[in-house]
Amino acid sequence: MKDLLLVTDLDHTLVGDRQALACLNRTLQTLRSRVHLVYATGRSLAGARQLQQEEGLLEPEGWATGVGSTLLWRGEPDPAWDRRLQRCWDRPALGALLSGWSELILQPTSEQSPYKLSYELAAPRMGAEARQFEQRLQAGLRQADLQAQVVFSSGYQLDLLPMAAGKGAVSGYLQQKLGLRADQVLCCGDSGNDRSMLGGPWWGVMVSNARPELLAWWRQVRPDTLLRSHRHHAGAILHALDTLPLL
């Protein structure tokens, strides 16, 4: 039985420092029989697979793509996961509501999926401006009686997801599916869409190159189970594997 579920974001977490990645890949290959490796990314599956080829990423056991809205487990869709997402999710109604927001630009079809509706902001918003925008959007959803999670990343990327989706939710789902304890899970990330998995009841590691929105959240919450690494990209994951009581 494997004893660690390692869920990592790709861009600017696993990927970004080729030397550290090569070192992590070697470590994970020696731990192959003990680690369930899962990639959790905002990218589509096609985009994530392209990155895998370009950067020489190991083949994972699970792909949680579209910000944890699509799960591919050992090469197959997971029907129990999909059933969770269907609850209270009305994608056409959300699209109709937001088509009236001139500051939102719909992302290309390749970035959309049945359980993810994605936009970019015409002008990036950081800090207080980003929070205000998010609040305005939440109020709009409430008024229209629509339910969705609003995931705002890197100042310009906006994803709407079913309430049951997200990187944190998919990590919890896999923990349960695999029958692991919370202290047998490690999540790794750098930006706003990683917040849900880094704030879970399991171990987390935040890279030193974390985005301002993630740092702002960390300063407020400071979870005991989250390591704020002084190392960047894949080096931070190695740091967590070396220092946390995981294996």
Ligand SMILES: [Mg+2]
């Ligand atoms: Mg990232």
